[in-house]
Amino acid sequence: MAPQHITVLGAGSWGTAFAKVLADAGRDVTIWARRPEIAAEISGAHTNSGYLPGIALPAGLKATADAEEALAHAQAVVLAVPSQSLRANLTGWRELLPPDATLVSLAKGVELGTLKRMSEVIAEITGASESRILVVTGPNLAREIAQEQPAAAVFACVDHERAVAFQQASSAPYFRPYTNTDVVGAELGGACKNVIALSCGMAAGLGYGANTLATLITRGLAETARLGTKLGADPLTFAGLAGVGDLVATCSSPLSRNRTFGERLGHGETLEEAQRAAGGQVAEGVMSCSSIRELAQTKGVDMPLADAMHRVCHEGADPRRVGAELLGRERKHEWS
Ligand SMILES: NC(=O)C1=CN([C@@H]2O[C@H](COP(=O)(O)OP(=O)(O)OC[C@H]3O[C@@H](n4cnc5c(N)ncnc54)[C@H](O)[C@@H]3O)[C@@H](O)[C@H]2O)C=CC1
Ligand SMILES: O=C(CO)COP(=O)(O)O
Structure with missing residues (x-):
């Protein structure tokens, strides 16, 4: 079943634009911002002027700087922080993640030192099976997506059913996700x-x-x-x-x-x-x-x-x- 309550952790360019896609696809979306003033701007003025100037965000998009509050009802959790900071951020969020939530990676990178792909870092830190981890990649320049210019993406997950459920949850009129089970290829292509x-x-x-x-x-x-x-x-x-x-x-x-x-x-x-x-x-x-x-x-x-x-x-x-x-x-x- 397509997740309805989705939390996006990270309010930078892509986290904010992807949260807008999810809200436009009819989901109930909460976004976590590291800086409280960005959370206040998204909730109050429905903009994120530092990262996406001139873009009007959906009025229903909620934001908070409190990760516990952001994650309380999440059926899917979208990780939208840079690759080299994912491990540290995720370690702080680990205890707050709902046990069955789909863990979605937006980051395009390979970790320094461990040489791990992001889905491998997620599995290691959270203990989640690889069937719970989904990778979003493809030609998705955040600003163009936020402007609702037509684009497509790849949702890669070894569990095809889970990918289809998230595809249903994320299809907006201007955003068309395709599923794929090749997580390794999807992540390496992006990085x-x-x-x-x-x-x-x-x-x-x-x-x-x-x-x-x-x-x-x-x-x-x-x-x-x-x-x-x-x-x-x-x-x-x-x-x-x-x-x-x-x-x-x-x-x-x-x-x-x-x-x-x-x-x-x-x-x-x-x-x-x-x-x-x-x-x-x-x-x-x-x-x-x-x-x-x-x-x-x-x-x-x-x-x-x-x-x-x-x-x-x-x-x-x-x-x-x-x-x-x-x-x-x-x-x-x-x-x-
Ligand atoms: N911007 C884009 O067009 C796209 C970005 N991506 C990928 O998404 C991931 C996130 O990118 P953006 O949202 O664009 O990045 P960004 O630099 O615009 O925002 C990063 C967000 O992560 C937060 N953050 C938390 N811990 C951090 C730390 N230790 N250092 C820096 N920031 C920290 C920042 O506060 C900010 O909200 C990257 O891996 C990027 O390659 C993927 C597709 C499109
Ligand atoms: O991944 C992206 C587009 O798909 C964004 O690329 P940049 O991080 O170089 O802006």
């Missing part, structure tokens, strides 16, 4: 595309055009699929919304924080300058380039773009030189 979007932004910042963009998207997809299939993903997932779909949207849109971040690095800004310009909003690829690179190394998978982004972001490598090195690698067959 890796942030790293590739960084590289595309960087190329744009260096003044390169459409050929370079297309090359980075396509070769980025090839290395994502290489890692994914090694970890048991269905290669077809990468041809869908979680792979090609999200890459096209994120790598080409000025709304993408990852692409914008990369563009700043391409213009010669330092990591710290680009971070300051992001104003506290997360560009997941900056951290995930390191965890994905390490994950690939442990599995013996070649991921030259993830490696290049790690070197630029964390080892001070020059973007133009890194680009030249990528082109100068040993020649090979397209699919080797």
Whole structure:
């Protein structure tokens, strides 16, 4: 049965936009905000001006800064905090989670240190079986969804029935979710595309055009699929919304924080300058380039773009030189 009472933990761009989708789909939605003033603004003025300026939120959307209150009646819990903070946040919420609620992950990243995907972190912290954990991914730039521009998404869960129930709960006139049982592929597609979007932004910042963009998207997809299939993903997932779909949207849109971040690095800004310009909003690829690179190394998978982004972001490598090195690698067959 489709859940009716849904709690969204995290009132940033995507948490707020996804809460709006759920409310527009007819659900009873409560959103938890870390800062009480954001909760007050969402409940009182029906806006979240810091993250989604100019967007009118549904009047019925409730907000609180009290996680216990937010979770009291939840049949599904949507986790909408950045990847690298999920473990700490979830540890604080663990005792408050209703025992049978579907746990929904919006985050696109791989944890530093443990090299775990978000569904693995959720299972580890909560003890939930993998059949209770659902991943939302796809080409979903938060602002466009909040403006009710048509879009589709992937809801991945090993339990197909649970995915269908959440699909029913989340279908709004402008938002069309598809189900998939390939959780590994869905998560890796989302995490890796942030790293590739960084590289595309960087190329744009260096003044390169459409050929370079297309090359980075396509070769980025090839290395994502290489890692994914090694970890048991269905290669077809990468041809869908979680792979090609999200890459096209994120790598080409000025709304993408990852692409914008990369563009700043391409213009010669330092990591710290680009971070300051992001104003506290997360560009997941900056951290995930390191965890994905390490994950690939442990599995013996070649991921030259993830490696290049790690070197630029964390080892001070020059973007133009890194680009030249990528082109100068040993020649090979397209699919080797
Ligand atoms: N913004 C977008 O268009 C989309 C974002 N995503 C993914 O959703 C996840 C959340 O993204 P957004 O909502 O866009 O992020 P955001 O940066 O806009 O908001 C993050 C939210 O998490 C809260 N938070 C709690 N603990 C935190 C901590 N330790 N550090 C930073 N923030 C903390 C913040 O207060 C804020 O409410 C990310 O993994 C992102 O890749 C996925 C699809 C679309
Ligand atoms: O995941 C996203 C779109 O699907 C959002 O990308 P950014 O985090 O780069 O803004």
